[in-house]
Amino acid sequence: MPYFPVDDDMPFHPKVLAAGNEAMGLWARAGALCKKYATGGEVSTEMVLSLGTKRLADRLVKAGLWVVIDGGYRFHDWKQQAGNDEASVEKERIDRARAKNAARQKAWRERHASDNGVTNAPVTESPSPSPSPSDLTLTNESRPEVDASVSTDSGDLSPAMQALASQAGITSVPAVVEQIRKWTQRDVTPDVAVGIARHLLAKSKGDLKWPQRYVARAISQSPLEVQQHIDEGGLAA
Template sequence: MAWFALDDGFDTHPKVRKAGNAAVGLFVRLGVHATRHLTEGHLDGDIVRSYGTEPNVRKLIAVGMLHGAGHACPRCQQPADGDYVIHDYLDYNKSRAQIEAAREAARKRQNRGRETARANRNHAGIGSDSAPNRSGNESDSAPNRARKDPLFEDSTAGQDDLSRRDTHEGATVVPSPPLPSHNYDVADVGEGSTGSSGADLDPLAPIDAANFALTDGMRRWAHRDGYASLIDIDFVTAQFISHYRSTGARRKSWPDAWQKWIREEAKRTADRRPSFGASNVIALPGQPGAPLTGTDAKVAGWLALASGDDTQ
């Protein structure tokens, strides 16, 4: 967008005051037209006559704000017969070449900005080459399968703090059954998933950049150690991916982090289950085994006295 320039003293200039409001209004419209069409002040005679009356055109010419063909101003170009030119237009307004160069520079800046934004999205795994698409194309190379990572510590399920699924303080603690054994091979869990084991990845990579995906080896580990009988592996894995995608956290080995998450989730599930033989059933008032209260207790006492039973 180009702008027709008027300085802050335009309204009090002697030429403007002498031309009058109607003629000055015509001048402003003509200037905007010339700027919009990049004519550098040249005006088609039909446009001028359609915008204003002959008397107002003559006023602008008389005060020197507008020139017709054959004018005597040494600073302004001559228009064609029947056309007009705005006096000193290029002294206050940009030329056609300047405006087109500015527009081209703006277009290039916008393109660079879009390319940068697109590159950032692709780097974060949000572009067209998304993590689900990439996960099926990664090669299951022997070095990745043979690599063994150290066993992880049994702390939290890969989270920096307690999740909303953790038991609230003060809740009833029910003894949990023993969890399955933890004799497993980390390399087996990482089988078929690049995770962060690939040598070409950053030491610390976000979950999408590491192409993390649930593999057959991970399922075998969960079934072998009994976790699949306690939790829904697919659902919990989807929760795991969503959590770390939203936080943008980085890990050296995403299979390790997944194992922590699965073990902790299985432990919480086991802790929430009542122990064998325990009962959480509470008898409601009026049911067998429920203590008598209120009027029922009073009536039972009277009946006991009447029958000579003083055990109430």
């Protein structure tokens, strides 16, 4: 099992104090995921929004702990942070992971390149007002039966986001992608869809028996909120 080492001088390092405890929570969680999935210290925008917020990521950048890259962020001086003794092994894992992710994203975009009627134009119809989290909580009476055979489309998900989808109880990522497309007129990748689903689930109250159904209902009742989340984060495919 890979580990994300932290220096014992870290707690009172000037950069850490400048970033603040909340941002360092994002830093630590992202670091662990980078080690687990051999990303080379790179954290995608989707992953940031699943673990925290853009505001916290910007604080890490300002403090000099992260740098901005195309599609997300990267840990400053990752090799030193990850441990020099494993640099050669990690490089090989990183190269494989990057090649696999690039092929997956390219295949997804090619499959959806010919889709008609999906644009990034603003929604012209006035959707229903955004409900409060309690309005979206599904009672036992309103929960429909879910086909247990439905599974996450792992072929279009990065390993990290696949794990997060499973933890959140998302049984069909393609269904979330289609719900977002239907209600917001935004086309997003499966990784982004998982991030949005987790964002919506974080607002729920209590234990949800059917997280997938909760997310579908939240998207249909709060399309402007989801659309804004996509636009502000630059997450449209």
